[in-house]
Amino acid sequence: MQKILEVKNLKKNYGNLEAVKGVSFDIFENEIFGLVGPNGAGKSTVLKIIATILSMNGGQVLLCGEDLQKNSDKIRRMISYLPEEAGAYKNLTGLDYLNFMAAIYTDDRKKQKEFLEFGKEISNLGSRLKDKAKTYSKGMTRKLMLARAVMSRPKLAILDEPTSGLDVINGFEIRKIIKRLADEGMAVLLSSHNMLEVEFLSEKVAMIDKGEIKAEGSPLELKNRYNSQNLEEVFIKIANY
């Protein structure tokens, strides 16, 4: 399997605060990698650095062999980032929004059309795509956002808390889509503080706390290693809460 993402000793400071203290992990194609930890652990910061919107204070990030610090423009063509609780442009329809983002990702009209069709399929919003995004429920907005994030079929989809605040049905549908995309070859890096969700979704999990990765492995490995019923228990044990 091809290595998609390589994060080596990543560091990030906000003033005097060390938000990320030397984080390292790898992600391969077809893989869903879950970054789990409590609020303020540094998950979103790691994701934002990989998404090229925050700079790093140390370490290296390679995407398909390209150095993020040297080739951020090239990297932006290979990734897609879904921020936590992101909204769409309120006065654009769902369709307008997908069209707009497709045109941002490629100048090729044919490809734009392909992206749009895939986005429409993933969002599964049907005729509601013709309505303005401000009329959407939280679940619909999230589906639209996820569709936008994956419609360009990026090498790596970076999803920050993809099901945060969603009801059971919408959460289930989003998880199903993420699984399907990974099966089709996409690498997914997702963050969540919902450990049960990550356990269900991810092949590999990194547990982050106070800017450091405390443990990494498949959910089964971690549970066996720490003699726990689920990832929540694992986290409590390794973080000494």
Place this chain on the structure above:
Amino acid sequence: MNKFFVLVKKEIKELITIEMILPLIIMVVMFASIGNLLSSETKKMATPQALWIINEDGSSSANEAIEELKKAKYEIVLFNQKIEPVLKEAKQKNISGVLVFSPGFGQGIEKFEVQKIKLYSIVSNFSLISSIKSQGTMTAIGVVNRHFLDEWLKNKNINIKADDLIQPVGLEEYVVIGDKQAKIPLAQAMNFITKQTTLIPIILFMVIILAAQMVAMSVANEKENKTLETLLSSPVDRKTIVFAKLFSAGLVAILFSGVYMIGFNYYINGISGGALSSPAGQDIGQVMSDLGVSFGIGSYALLGISLFFGILVALAIAIILGILVESVKSVQAVTTPLMILVLLPYFLIMFLDINTVSSAIKYLLYAIPFSHPFLAAQKIITHDYLFIIYGIVYQAFIFLIFVIIAAKIFSSDKVFTLRLGKKKSEIKN
């Protein structure tokens, strides 16, 4: 370039909403209606004014006075009743005043004794139009006075006109602008210039504030909705994002201001219709053109360029201010200093003579980039084109500085970490 237009299209779709258009249409219709109403009221006032008179005296002098008023284009209605029923009827018919020639009026005039005419001014409201109408009635007294003064002078064998006696020294006014001069009253020249330039500061203020708020709101909205994070992680140049925002907000602001301008134009023409009109027989436009005060295409183009750079500076500052806020609710507060920077030169230039103020105030004004469009409107009149061009170059320089700062912020973490009133360490991680 393609992505720039994709972004511009998105920005314009976000900016032009029904919530934005509706108040604009209402405002324009309202101003146009007020303007039309005032204009028609002004026209009505120009028509012969009705004047009700009770002639209790009936002397030849009173009749002469009434004839003089008729000659002065007053529509006279005579009554032989007591004042109360006449006033009642006048109120019903919206007549502004009733004159009463009391018994003994004619006898007194013949004896060269000062007489009094009773004037009942009927106040039904306190509007400007009502006040102007009352002044029209007062003017009638002047007509009567001049007539009897002429009569008294004739009877005393003094060969002089009443007007000349009252004002023995006349005024022949010349206005000098630059090296040109013309025979025209100063008030009329100033009125002409005011009419030509009244809209400039209003439009300037409106466009700058509107554009600044739009762009600041757009950035704040993107931050709040996290669409900015999505956009900045996508394959589009950050500078293109900044320029697309500036261009779209500027374009929409100019468009909206154009519509406002049409409404204001109706309004200003309505309120100034009478006051700024040229006296009969004199082509003020031609006289002013002879003076070199002609607002041709070149003048308006220079003004337009100065205004355009004023808008660009405001936009570049506003985009930075938009980055500093966490939510759209704070946009109004954060753009207030910018509004003050626009208002300050507006008022200073309106009330002060820039040539006589202290050097400190003068240079302060010159340093504010928004002063230059206001100053340009004045400098065009005095043909100081070099000053206007220097002003434009200065504005372009200031714009460049702020746009570089904005682009640098957008290309760094600061677009997410810069904020007002919170420490950087409070950022969510």
